[in-house]
Every structure is written in C-alpha cells, then in structure tokens.
Amino acid sequence: MKYAVKEFADETVESIMQLIDADAVSNLTPVSDLPPEVVERMTEMNSVTEKPITYDFSIRVKNPVLSIGEMLVLLHIDLEFQNRYRPVLKDGRSYPLIKRGIYYTAREIGAQLGRLTNETNYGALEKVISIWIVNEDIPKDIQNTATRYYIEKEDFIGATDEPKPDHDLIEVVIIRRSGNDGITEPLFEYLKSVYDADLDMIDKYTPVSANPELKKEVEEMPGMSQAIYDSGYDSGYGSGYGSGYDSGQVNIVMGLVDDGDITIERASEKLNKPTDEIQRLLEEYIASKKTQTEKKNDAN
DSSP states (O other): OTTTOGGGTTSOHHHHHHHTOGGGOSOOOOOSSOOOOEEEOOSEEOOSSSOOEEOSEEEEEEOTTTOOTTOOOEEEEEEEEEEESSOBOTTSOBOOHHHHHHHHHHHHHHHHHOSOOTTOOGGGOOOEEEEEEEEESOOGGGTTEEEEEEOOOOOSSSOOOOOGGGTOOEEEEEEEOOOOTTOOOHHHHHHHHHHTTOHHHHHHHSOOTTOHHHHHHHHHOOOHHHHTTTTTOSSSHHHHGGGOOOHHHHHHHHHHHHHTSSOHHHHHHHHTOOHHHHHHHHHHHHHHHHHHHHHHHHHO
C-alpha cells in the first residue's frame, strides 16, 4: 500500500500497519474519536446474473485523504496474485489482464449500492483499487514495471473545477515482477523479500523485529513463493493426490484453469495427473458451478 496506493504515499509504514490491523476493528460506525478502521471482506462476490468473482485478498480500509473528523470514507482494495500476464482460455485465446482488473473494480462499485432505486445515493460510492502482482510470462521489455490505470478528467471545451473524488473511483494497479536479484526499487525489493521469506529484508521495510508475534509468524512462513507464487497449488497438491485429495484444492486449481490463469497442461504438471484426468475434473467443476448458479437463481 505504501508504494502502490497514492493515498498512502505520505503515510509512514507504521501508520499504514495500524490502518490495516483487522484485530482493532469493532464496527464501522463513524464516531468522533475514530479508531483505525479496516474490515476483512468476504473474498467471493456473487451475483444472480454474473459469474462469481473470487478475490485473493480483499479489504476495506480507511481513506486517510478523505476521512476528516467524524466523516469516514473507505477505500475498497483487492489484491490479486497472477501467474500469466495474458491469461489463456481453454480455446487458446488470451486476453489482457487490465480488462479483467477493470471488470473487478466495476463489479465492486456496483456491489456497494446493491439494488438500484429512485432513491439510490450514488454520492455514497467509494473508490475501488484492484492491485495485481504478476509473476510469469511477462514480456522482457516490461518486466519490473508498475502501472496505474484510473479515471482522469479532461476538459475539452472550457474549464471546470469539479472535485477529483467525484470521479476518482476506479483504479487498477499492475505490478510486473521478474524475481531477479539486484532490483533496488523499494516496491520490487520488498515483494521479493516477502516471496523469499527474507526476514532481514522484510524488516528493512516493515518493523517486524519490533513485534515479537509478527516476527514469529514471518519466521515460520515458507515464503510467498510457495504459498502464493503459484496460486496455492504448488505445495502439497501433487503428493496429496496419491492417497486421496481435498476437493477444495481441486476447485482452486480448476477455477484457475476455468479463468484462463493456467493451462490444462500446467495443471496436469502441478497435480501430477494426466491431461485427460484434468479435463474430466474441469468438466465436473464447470457442471457443479452451473448447478450452484441455477440453485441460487431459483432461490432468488
């Protein structure tokens, strides 16, 4: 957040840590003595007519720029870990990741208001930021780059002085890592340290050593390169299939294939299963998802 979200650029790491301390949250009711506010979100967004979105991590956090006095304004942030810069669909077609990021933010914007009526207060909309950390299949000439995509006002006849927060509601950040050593840009150096579980380097940016509880967690974590780098399916999936597998793990992998994040061949390699078995599991996953959607529609 310090290096990727403009609203936190002038904040210290310590103050940001307080803002994202979920244990400090009791409710979201604005009061005169406002505590640090953040709420862990449900990571799946459902819609009656559209495909569910599953976030890797999603929070709502107090906007330090717009929250003044008793007025509480939130930032809606989702963080996504992505292997392919251009995800490939089952039919071989690929698509630009930025379009998926924009779709995620649009869905989150719509979810804030619920069902629209003549009394819907569009003024209550709060900014949504979707941050994507991409690790593989990145063209060499754009590796180790980060880009923001956002709505900007352009007066093409005359000049206006409208408040920026009225239109600054959607932002997508794409961070393209190479994982190479020797990168000194703080954002990339920090991400590499987290992926590698390098406690000394993490401590350079986040005061882990000053917090014994946090330090213990960092020391025990295997590194995001194992836990997140391959979207959670590297560790344990292959070995677990010999003696029976967790259906939840299968759903995760099949969801990645269905979304075009990985190919059937890649899933086959990671799960140590033949491609025809992966294809069968994928068909079962899609059928099950369709049945669940139909049940939700019937219920509604």
